[in-house]
Every structure is written in C-alpha cells, then in structure tokens.
Amino acid sequence: MAQEATGRGGRSAGRAGRAAGPRGFAFVGRERELAAVVGALTARPAVVLVQGEAGVGKSRLVAEASAVLRGRGVGSVLGGCHPLREPLPFGPVIDALETVGPLLRPDARIGAAAGALSPLLPDLADRLPPPPDGPADPAGRLRAVLGATRALLTAAAPVVLTVEDLHWADDATRELLLLLAGGLPDGVGLVLTFRGEEQAGPLLGKAFRRPAGTTLLDLALQRLDPAAVSRLAGSALGVRPTGELSRVLYERSAGLPLIAEEDLITLAAEPDAAERPELLGVPRSLREVLAARIEPLSGPAHALVEAAAVVAVPAREELLLRSADLTDAQGSDALVEALARSVLVEHAPDSYGFSHTLAGRAVYDGLPGPRRTRLHRRVLALLAAQDPPPLVQLAHHTRALGDTERWLVHARAAIDQALAVGDQGTAAMLLRQILDLPGLSTGELGEAARSLAEAIGYTAEATDATIAALRRIVATPGLAPAVRGEIRARIGNILRTRDGGSAGVEDLETAAGELEADNPAHAAKTLAVIASMDTGDATAAERSAWMDRALAIVDRIDDPETAAIVHTNRLVSLPACASPGVPGLIAALPRRSDNPRLLFTTVIGLSNAAEIALCVGLDGRVAAWAEEAVALGERAGLPGLVVYSSSYPVLLEWTSGNWQRWDTALAAYRTRFPDSPVTDTGLLGAAQGVVAAARGHAGEAAERFRRAVGQDATGVLTLPSAAGLARLSLAAADPDAAWQVLAPAVRLLRRRELWPFAFDLLPTAVETALLRGDRAAASALVTDHAAGTTGLECPGADAEHQLAEGLLLVEGSPVEAAAAFERARAGWLAIGRPYPAALAAERAAAAAGTADPEAAAAALTEAIAVLDGLGAVTDASRCRHRLRGLDRSKPRGPRDPAGLLSPRERQVADLLARGARNKDIAAALFLSERTAEHHVAAVLRKLDTTRKALRDAGR
Template sequence: MAVARNGQRSPGAPGVPAFVGRARELAVLLSAARSRPSVLLVEGPAGIGKSRLAAEASAVLAAEGVRVLTGDCHPLREPLAYGPVIEALRDIGAWLPPTGWNLGASAGWLAALLPDLADRLPAPPGPAAGPVPPRHQIAQAVRTVLAAVAPALLVIEDVHWADEATRELLLLLGRDLPRDVALLLTYRAEDVPGRGPLLGVAFRRPPNTSGAELSLGPLTEQDVADMARSVLGPAATPVLVRALYSRSEGLALVAEEDLITVRDHQGGEPSGVPRSLREVFAERVERLPPEAVALADVAAVLEVPVSEGLLGSTAALEPGPAARALTAALAAGVLRELGPDSYGFAHALARRAHYDNIPGPERTRLHRHALAALRRLPNPPLVQIAHHTRLLGDAQAWLTHALAAADQAVEVGDQGTAATLLHEILEEPRLPPELHARAALSLARIAWDATEYTRTIATLRRIVAGPGLPVATRGEIRLDLGLMLLNQAADPSGEGEIERAVAELEAQRPELAARAMSVLAMWETSRFSAAEQRAWIDRAQAALAGSDDRAARASVAANRITLLAAMGRPEAAGELAALPREDEDPEVVRHTARALANAAEVGICLGQDERAAHHTEESLALAERHHAHALIVHCRSYRLLLSWTAGEWADWEERYAAFRSGYLDEPLAVDDLLATVQGITAAARGRTARATERFGRVLARDPARKNVNALGAAAGLARLQLARDDAEAAWRTVADYLPLLPRKEQWVYAWDLVPAAVEIALHRGDRAAAEDLAARHRAGTEGTDAPGAQAEALVCRGLVLRAQDPAGAAAEFDRARLLWTVIGRPYHAALAGEQAARALVVLHDGEATALLTGITETHERLGATTDAARCLRLLRDLGQARPRPRGRAGYGDRLSPREQQVGRLLADGAGNKEIAAVLFLSPRTVEQHVAKVLRKLGCTRDEVRGRTF
C-alpha cells in the first residue's frame, strides 16, 4: 500500500477508499491556499478526516508546482526546539537555491537545527546566545527559507500536541508569511491546551493574508455509500452501507478501517464484524502470529513511532523473529511504516483502539518493559520515560523524570517542550513544596517574554496566590509575572505585582529586588509620581551597595538615566556618556544599549532630535553586536519617528507599513507614538476620520493608566474636536491628561498637549486657566534639557499675549519658529510661523505675506493639505493669492490636483461640509468638485470609500 511521508495512505493509492463528503471543504481549502500568503486551519475530532483532507489538498497543490513540506506533532516528542517545523524543513534540500546564491543571512540561524543542510545554508549572522537562537531569529530564518523555496505549503498536523515554542513559532509565521507561502494546520479543538484559540489570543490574521477555518463534521450515509462502492464495487449493498454507517456514525477513520476488514473477507455483509473500531482492530490482530501481536502491543504502549530494534527488544524478541513479526503486522495493516526505520500506528485513534484491547495487567507489564528498554538506550528519552512512570502510578518517579526532561529541554534550547512539561508538573495536586517551587521558578524564567502568554500568566497567578512557596522564590516568580503583565498583556496590574515582589525579595535577593525597584522607577503610567519614582531608584541603588553583581548595577544605572532623561534633567547626558560600550560581560553592554535606546525615545519626545538620532545609531550597533533583538526593532522604529519629525513625509506611511509588516509579533512601546504621528499626518492632510481613528486607538489603550506616550494623541483629538466647534469636548479630552504633567514632572514632553489646552481654554473664554497653564508650563521647563518643550512654552506665551499684545505674541511665535527650525522640525516650525504671521496681519505688517508664502510652500511640500489651504485662504484675504499661469490646465479624464485633494477626503468618508471646511472652499464649489471626481472615476460616493489617491 502506498504510504505518504506523514504515514497516511496517499490519496489515490490502490485500495484506498475514495475521498468523499469533503468536496466543499477541499474547494475552500484550495481556493485559500492558492491565494497566498494564507493561513489555513482545519479542526475536528480524532478520526474525522483532517489528515485525509490535508493530504488531498497537498496532492492537488503539489501537482500545480507547490512545494509541500509536512511536519507532525506527537504527544511524547523528545526535546528538539521547534521539532515539527524543523522536521518539515528537512525535505527542502533539493529545492534550495544553488550554493553561493544569496539566500539571506538570517537563514544561517537554522544551521544548528538542520545539520544535514548546513553546507547549503549561509553561515549564521553571528554567535548564538545559547544552544538555539532566539525565537525571533528562528522565525525570520524559517520565513527566509520558505520564501526561497516558494511557492510552498507548510503543513503541520496535530498542532494540539505542539509544544508552546512551536505554537509560538507558528503564531509568528502566521502573522507574517512570505508572499507565496501557505500555512496549513490541523488540530483537535478539545485537546488544545486551555481550550483557547489554537495559536493563542495574540493571533490575528493580517489584512494582506487570506485564510480559511474549517470545522469538519461526520460523513453522511451517502458519503459512506460512495466510499464503500470505491472499495467493494457492486458488493457495497444497501444493507452493508447501513451497517457501516451505523457502526462508524460518520467517523471517516472507522468507516475506512471497517471497509478494509470487509474487503479482506472477500466482501459480503459483515454480520460477524464488531461495531467499534477497537473490535475491528481486534479481529485483524487475531489473524496475526503471537510475535506480531506482541509487537503491536508494544507499539501501542510506546505510543510514538520507534525503530524495529526498540520494538523487538521491548517485546523480548530476537532480531530474526522480530523482523518476521514486523513484516506480518505491516502486511495486515495493523502497523505502518511512518519513516525510515520508524513504525507505529497510522492514527492516534487506531493506536488507542488497540491499546484499550490489551488487558490491564498486560499493559502494566509492557509499560515496565518499555521503561527498561528506554533506559538502556544511549540517549534515554526522558519525556517518554516520565510518561511511562506516570502511567505506572509512580508519581514521585514521574515528577523526577519530568523535571529532568524539562531541564534537558532548556539545556538544548527547546523552551516550548520545557514549558509544556512544567505546566503538567504544576497541575499535579500532590506536588511536594520543594518541587513546586523549582518548577514554578523554571516556568517563570523561561516564559516571561513569550508572545502567547495567557496560559502562563494564569498559571503564575495561581502559583503566587497559593501557599507553600519560599518567600524569595515567590518574589522572583511574582517579578516575572509582573513583567509579563506589563510588557506582553499591557495590564497595569503588573505594577502592583512588581511592588509586592520588592517586599518578598528585598531581604534575601537584593539584586532582584533592585531590578524590581528600578522597573517601577521607569514605568510611564500614573501609578507613581516622579518623586516616588526617584525614591524607587534611590532604594534600588542602596540595595546594590556592596554588591559585586555588575549586571544588576548596570541595569539600575540604565533605568536611572532613563528616568533623569525623561524629566529633562541635564545630568542625564553625562551619565549616559559614561556607561561602558565594551565589557567582558555582554549583559553590561546590553544595558548600555538599552539606556541609549531609551534616551533616543525620550529625546524624540523632548525635541533633542539630533542627539536622539545619534543615540539610536549607537544603540542599534551595540544591539546588533550583542543580539538584543527587541532593541534592534525599537531603534528602527525611532529612525521612522525621526524621519517624520525631519519632514520626510512623502512615503512615510509606506515605510511604516513595510517596517511593521516585518515585526507584526513585536509589542512596541512606541506604538502609541507611531499611531499619534499617523493621526497628526492624517489631520494635516484633511483626513479627519482616519486621524480620529488613530488618536482614538491610542487613547482606548490608555483609559486607566494615563501613559505619557498618549499625550500627543489627546492633543490631536482635542484639536479635531475644537475644529468642529466642540470646545467642551476638546477641554474634557485634554483635562484627562493635564494632571499627569505635574505628577510625573513631564512638562518637558513636547507633544502639543499644553499649547492645545491653552488654545482651548482661550476659546472657552477661560483666560485665567490659559494663563495659569502657560505659567506652570514655563516654570516646569525652566532649566531643563528639553528644546521642544521650550519651543512650546514660547507658543503658549504667544497664545496668551495674542489678544492684548499682538506684537509681543508675534515675537514669541517667531522665536518658537526659529527654535523648531534649529531642532530640525519643519512642520512644527511652519505651524509656529503661521501663528506669527497671523499676529503680524493684525498689526498690518507687510512681513506677514512673505512669511505666509514660505509657510504655505512648506505645507505643500509636506502634503499638509489642510494647513496649506488655510494659509492660502489667508493670503487671498490679504489680496496676495499666488497668480495662476495663463489659461487653465487641461486634465481631461485625469484628476486635477484639487480634485485629488477632494478624492482623498471622499475616500476617508468626509462629507461636503467637512471638505469645504478643510479646503476653505464654498459648499457650492465642493459640490462641483465632488461631481467631477465621481464622474471621472466612474463610481458612486460609497464606492470611492477606501480608495488610494
């Protein structure tokens, strides 16, 4: 019988029942798989036909030239990092490009996991930090080789058995597949750990990725009839079909195995054939010689595919009789060849059916034999040994072996298998306190930075809430729990966990306590005031007095510098410059790189753009040298922010999309700033719906903890509300965030919150509030190293003076314009300059026209449509509209520049009134432009929504 690589019978092989009842599902699967990239999920209970459906789809796609790579998950897989995926990639050698072809350096990270292909892969980009490169490097490497062999279909079967690291790798792949690659996963929903989503709550199929999610149900009686006729022909009588359907209840595997038994009996009604799959297998086994039965029993007990030698030794058979027995079991269809010298049952349900037929005392005896045989192997498989000890009821031995297996998994870099084992251990109700503490600590240490974190957070919460843990151990676990809650789950309750961890660690683990304190000193939320944060950092430094843990000292120093920099303290620059860039301990240098990255982010917020760019590049160089992946990603995001502040707006959205698509799995701390920048750009271009959505997204993430990185979004939304003449809503928006500034001493953050609040207060007629805000802001920025905030203080002063002293206001606005120009921000300088020009207009100063003309040109270069239109309107009011060339340009069926502006606003869902307000046109003129746009595009107003111009 033809056998596919994964042990399932190949579709279309002689004697294989026809593929029935899944035509619709196959069509859906193939359609999605052809629209690559695509993520395909096939779910259903054991024996329902998931593997057959996957095999049929794979065969069709392979015939179309798609390279099919298959890996299987097993319940007792021995430690091998990302085992099922690595197993699938072992077949790519023949498809890899010739040696010397530029495959991409990242593929070199797979060399350690695919030694047989090491000569076909590039050298690793750098030394690995451990036995296995970090998951992000592996994910990028897998993407690289899949892209190289594309078009490709990666099939991973039985993902409910996948270890946590493999599921996480599949999550990372699914969120960022190469362009011509499909990912097909089969699984049993009832066996997914925690009964949650297969790839965890963190998985969302990207917008540019197609997909299908199929849940398979039982076959119908007609399906079973079609299957029977494909095997038995005319012998498939209605009575037989009804019997087959009744016994199988539509379960494809049972019907198929039943048919094979009937066929082997030369057809006819199976009146003597039992109703269950277990009895079907029992009849087959009854025809086997005793030695073959013994091998089948051993295979059922061992559970995973094993070699002929291990089968024979466990069954106490000599090599010759063992070989003959195996041949007989294969011929009868009881066992299958699942790979080179690898034998077992084709399906878990079939194995279980046979296992259940073995008498209890015999099963116990065989588990003991299996243990003995496995322990004699040169490299004893600890996961399997632990499994058999557990089934024998020896809880203590199982715990010992399971912990040893987890330690081995960590040692070889397979943190997923380690986490799976540790979760099982921690669910043991009779776990001794010392083993409970050890397992809990191990889980916390390996899982705190996982992308799919929900199960681990739930486990760690249960552990720290329970009794029996030593105080310091509880503190260390609680610290990792707190970091997971803050960094992965964005859950502010993590701060409370870390604060409690401090009390549990301080006496016995001062270095860890210091780390926890310095984390609390850095966090941006409103939980702690700036004074409390300084107290935390002082306590952290005191806890390390006399400690020779240089890495801990470096960590606290980096956090102290971050705190000082965020408050605009001038001494931060000197302390940052003094940090070591070279050290025998790479962890010390990684903390320097982190401090530089933090200083770069803070510098962008304070208007230290040139210095922030320098810190970004220095941090990036150190991070790449020391493989600090998260810092590398963050530094590249700072480059994007700095290009925006420098006025490189032309293709900024495209560059941001390309950057984000490469790091979909990264929880970026600056996501709020990037979304804010998108919102500011959209508002400047008149796309108010998009701007509102971007600002709202930031604020929705921040309803309770009031993060300082949301200040710009609050200011941007408030300005949109003010533009709609809703000053009260605008004031409520800024008022939510203003208390954060004195509490966190963040007057220095130049994200327009205070200038917006001053302008809104004046619009509401509350001059006292405006003056008070401007004065407090000026005092809060005095003596700080925050040029952006100082420019904003000048703007605030100008706004307060504007009504009563336009000359003084013009001077303040112009000073702000010059300062923003020195900082290197043309958009900010143009906005301040426009305010100066408007003050000069009141004074009838001829300088206003020249200033406005230059500012308008800046806005047009940036694509700031709304701002340019506003300035042009003022120039027209001054009688200084720029002359048009003689005659009108003929655009024919093409959109004119003005029509493109209108089209962009229509695409964003703007109404005529909103377009008129944005472009400073009359409603009648807008109606004419809208009609021309729709006529030239040949579409309705609804159809233009979402189009790109």
C-alpha cells in the same frame, strides 16, 4: 519543478491522491473545502487554519491540497506535534524544515539569517550559511530562528509549511508560528491543523490578526453527510453499497471518516458482511471497531499491537519486537500481519505505529491493568538502554507505572535537557506535571515553581491557570522569602509583558521587598524596572521612591552589572531624562566589555536616549545615539534592540520635514522589520496619523491614532496619538469629543509629570479647554507645565509652552499672543521642525491679522509655501482660507486655460487619486461640498478621465 518533502515524525503530505488515499479510500465530501484551501494557498502569502475533531479528516484534506499544489509547482514540508516529543526547540517546525532540501534549487540564494538553523538542521548544514554568534537568551534565539525560518522558506518558495495537531504544541512553537504567520514571505503558505475541542485559549498563544496582504482561511471541518459516507463505501468495496449498508455505516460512524474507514476495512476482508451489515456485530465506538479488527490477528501480531499502544509514539521495528517479547522471526511476521490488516501503518522508514492517535488510545484503554504494567516496565527498560535515552518517554512510562520517585528523576533530567537545547515549551509541560504532584516538599515545590516561572517567561503567553498555580505556590507556608520573591517577580514580569499598563507592578514591588535581604541585586533591578516603565498608573512620586530604593541598594553592593542596569533605567525616568547631564552619562556607558549584559545595558541606554531626545525636541542628538545603538546592537547580537533603535532615524525624516523621504524610509523599515512592534504604535504610529491628517486623509489618520492609543492607554507614547485624535475632533468643531479623548491623557500627564515631552498634548488640551469655556483648566495646565519644565533641557516643550501661552492671550491680548506664537515658531525652527513652525506662524498671523494684515499675509504666504512643500494640503488650504479672509479686494489672476489644472485642482486631483469622496475633499480643503463638486467636475473634464481611473492610477 518543486518537489514535496516529509517532516520527521510527521505524515507524508503527498500520501493521498485524489482517487484513493493511503488505504484505498476515495476523497469524498470535501470538494468545497479542498477548493477553499487550494484557493487560499494559491494567493500566497496565506495562513490556513483547519480545525476539527479527531478522525474527521484534517490530514487527508491537507494532503489532497498539497497534491494539487504540487502539480502546480508548489512544494510542501510537513511537521507534526506530539505530546511525547523529545526536547527540541521549535521541534515541529524544525521537523518540517529538515526535509526542505529537495525544494532548494542548486542556485537558490539563501539569506544569511538562515545560518541560525544550521545547528538544528545538520543534514542541510552544507547548504546553509554559517551560524551567527547567537544571543544566549531564549527571546534572542526565538528571533534568530524566526528570521532563519523566513530566509529558508523564501529560498524554497513557492512552498507551503504545514504543522499538524497544533493542540499539542508547546508555547515556544506557538509563539514562533504566531510571529511567522504575522509576516510570511511572499510565495509562502502556512497550514495549521488542530482539534478545537482540545485547544484551550488562543491557538497561537494570543489572538492572531491577519496582516495586510496575507490571505487568511479559518476552516472548521465537519463530519461527512450520509451521501458522502455512501460514496466512501463504494470506493472501498468496488460496488455501490445497498441502502441498508450505507445507513449502518453512517449510524456507526456518525459521519466520522476514521471510524467509517475502519468498518470498511473489515467489510473488504469479509464480503458477506457487505450484504449483511449486521455481521459487523460491534458497537459504534472506535474502540470496539478496532477490537474487531485486532481479534483475527495471530498471537504474536496481537502482542505487537499492544506493545505499540504502550510505546505510544511511532517506533522502530526492533523496539516494538523487544517490547512485545518476540523473536526476530516472530516479530517480522507479526509486523507484516498488522500492517496488512491496517492496524498499524508505516509513518517513515523503519517507523511504525497507529494511523491515528485515537486508535492507539483505544487499544491502550482496552488493555488489562497487569498487562499494561508489564509492557510499561519492558518498554521502560528498553528505552533506558538507548544512547541517548529518550527522557520524555522515560518520564511518561515511569509516571504510568506510578513510580513517583523515578518519574521525578526522569522528568527533571528531561527538563534540564529541554532547557539546555532551548525547548522551554517541553520544560514547562513537565514542570506543570511536577507541580501537580501531591506530597512534594516545600523546597522541591519552590524549586519546580521557580523553574516553571523561568521557562514560561520566554514563551508566547502564560495562561491564567499557570499564573494561578504559581500564586498558590507563592502562598505556600515555609517557602524561603528569596524563592518566593523570584517566583513573584517572574509573575510580575509575565503580567507586565502580557497585559501592559500597571499589570504586575504590585507583584514586582512586593517581590523586591522579599528579595532585598538575600538577593539585593535582583531587588534593585526589579525596582529600577518599575520605576522606569513607560506604562502604568504609578505617580511620579511613587516611581521616584522606587528608583531611590534601587539606588540605595546599588550603593551598598559591589555589582557593576546591576549598577549599570539601575543607572541606565534612571536615565529614562522623569525628570532625569531631560536633565542637562544626560549626554555625559551616555558618554560614560561602556562600549566594550566581556560581559554581554553590560553591552545589552549600553544599547538600551543609547536607544532610550535617542527616543527621549526626539520626545523633548533635542533632534540634533538623535541620529548619533540611534546609529551607535544599532551598530553596537548588531555587534552584540541584540536584534530586538536594533528594531527599536532603527526606527528613530525614520522619525527624523518626519520631524525635519522630509516627508517624501519619510514615506520611503518608513516603507524600507517595514520591509526590513516586518514584525516590529512599534511600526504602527507609539511615535511611528502617531507620525503616520499626523501625516495622513495633513494630507487630507482624516479617516486614515483617525484609524492610525486609534490603533496606537488602543495598544495601552497608560503608555507614555500613546499621548501624541491622543492629541492627534483630539485635533481631528477640533477640526470637526467638536471640542466636547476632543476633551473626551484628552481627559485620560491629561490625567496621565499630571500623574506621571510628563511635562518635558512635546507631544502636542499641552497646546491641544489648552485650546480644547478654552473652546469648552473652561479657562481655569487651561490656565492650570500652563502653570503646571511651566513648573514641571523649569531647569530641564526640553526645547520642544518650551516651544509648546509658548503656544499654550499664546492661546491664553488670544482673546484679551492678540498682539501679545502673536508674539508668543512667533516665539514658538522660532523655537521649532531652531529644533529643525518646519511643520509645527508653519502651524505656529499660522496662529501668529491669525492673532495679528486685524492689527497688521500685511504682516499676517506675508506670514501666511510663507507658511503656505512650507506646507505645500510638505504636501500638507489640509493645513495649506486652511491657511489659504485665512489669507483670503485677510484681503478679499485683490483681483484674481486669469483662469487657467482648459486642460491645465490650477493649484487647487491639482490638490483635488491628488485627493481623488487617493480615493477621497467629495465630502472628504471639502473637509480637507475647507470648501463647501458644492464647491468641491465643481472642482471635481473640472478636474475630470480637463483630464478627460474618471474617478476610478484616477484612483487606479494613484495605487
């Protein structure tokens, strides 16, 4: 039976039973919400978002759901966010996982990836695999912790991970939770609670899209209605409250359970007030309710409560006693008194504080200024004496005292500690506070801004406000050019990563100029990056100029790492990527080095070379370069690059025509890399669209193409999906719609001079222009393509050029057109791509059909055999249609006996199994809808089945 655990610094997820909560209150007014949460967490993997104002009962709802699930054998772990958390990377999640031990069966198989958590979970170190040689960069640590968290939760499943008060989470924690939510293991639920009114921007840093197969519940918790408040009162008082009492309780609390409960504690202690609610005698605000609860306390207990409000976080008894300046005897009695009256609660063994942040804030705000100041000083001295000192809390108390100089010292120390342990989120929070400080010197301001830019560059998503703050600092008079350049370069990289397209490029180019004098290596790398970006609107000439500047800088400095980075980026720039010298340059990349950056550069070079080889039709080189990139990336601890490099062998199954193996390989890739950013974009996205269209699933194909194009319309790898969308419009006899999709892609093709890439864009654009009657545009494309590929090694582009030439010749010289199409076919076969070769053969047969019908029929028959083997039913059906048009005089063979499906009926049955409608079948097989209806009826009759049964069997 799974057990429940409690996260360090969090509330116990099982503290509240159905009948009574932590202070004796029944669970009322949330029955529907509880059912919804339990239902969602039963259908795991599941993500549950619970938002609501402070005190509305989010924690209680989660605790109730955990109790129900615990009775069904589902464990839970809990972590919470806090504004004064000490530095710990991904702290709230680590807090929760620290208590997962009781949920791990003795025979639990814990994946090797979980070893990355061993240093962060010392109490579980004996259960976890040894930590790997982790990557040093924050992004690498994030990936390692993500994989380890998944592995540990998988071992503990069924389990629910809850993180409360996410509005206080740092950016790194948000990013970890975003990635985790995007690929939860089976059997795992994730619950996130937050205050909507205190959450600026997306909860997890960027919009969360529910992954297929994951349950999502987004629940906004409302205040209790009057009837629920009355039931709450009855459970606390033991008797049904009078109508007057119920009315007063509801008016005072406005349905907020936290305030109603505080009133009910008072009523339970003063029975007369239950009959005469006016004896409560306090206004409706929580602050005054708490004041009424605190008033009867003894002097020592009162002092202890005030000290707890200033300490601000759950604390040990000793710290609270010393902060209140109480003896052990006084303090022990005072603490018992405060607990007995529910002013303070026990959060964990020897950890005491207010039941809710609002309660502590209410007490704190009610303290007179001199009293607050004395308490802050006393707490500060006590905390400073601890070993190690809690630096974030020290900074908090010195700031509250107005001691800017000491606050800066503690804040900087806390920042250094946070960065040392990889907690970029806490560092960024403190750096923002420093930037808001008036009177900082230019040097201090620049240093803080540079550090903040560094910290936020590795977190989920920098806000516009942060970017604006950095821009204001960049504009500060007197800032050193190199510092300004570093900050501006970070801004550019953040925008480039966050927004895509040309975002950040202007900042990066300007930064390179500012850096060149004092930091030429940084300047060269910056220029090389923007020269080789695969997105954006910069022209080929602009990119070439940036690369030339980078190379010129490299020539005058002695920096092997910078030289390697610049030259590797040069490999992927056009037209260098299709140069015959690329294999030699790849062979010269270092494979062994003590410098991890050099190995990182080599893996990037190998990975990019494999991708470009696919793009230009050099398929024979792809496997070796990709496999070496994967092996070296795994050895060097670069899992992010392994994700990209592992996709290219999958694509080879597609290009080589092994479409059944392609299905298997793609499924395995999804399983191995559930968070891969390229699974449904770029080349993989386009390939899935092409296969879906060929198999007769035009709707699925369109969706895949649109999704890929929608990622970034200025990205090079969106071009094949643009071509795929246009092909669907051409199949629907709508060349105008096709051109609407193609126009921006063609502009990008020209602007970037992407001529070596074989993305089907050129022949599709030429065919579309001809169908629209714009022969001049078609001819210009073919001419420019020839000029742009001269002297380059790009056999795929050469085959596409022959297709485009043939399209221009069809109308006036069909025999010459057929020859051009045949050359395209031969080119594709030489590369090893049977699918485009078969389509080229179809074009050749169509062009030569009238002149030599027998040769055309033979070519079509061969193409049909290839397409049938691939499962490309749409293309095979179109070829059969052409074949029938060549010679209708041949007698047909005998009809198939009843109960045996003809080849055509087998195609129809396959489409029915995939849920296709008659209209879809007609379009896929080039039939009229009426003919499709006859085939469907015959299939269902011969198989003695129904559409639904076929569809269910096909799942």
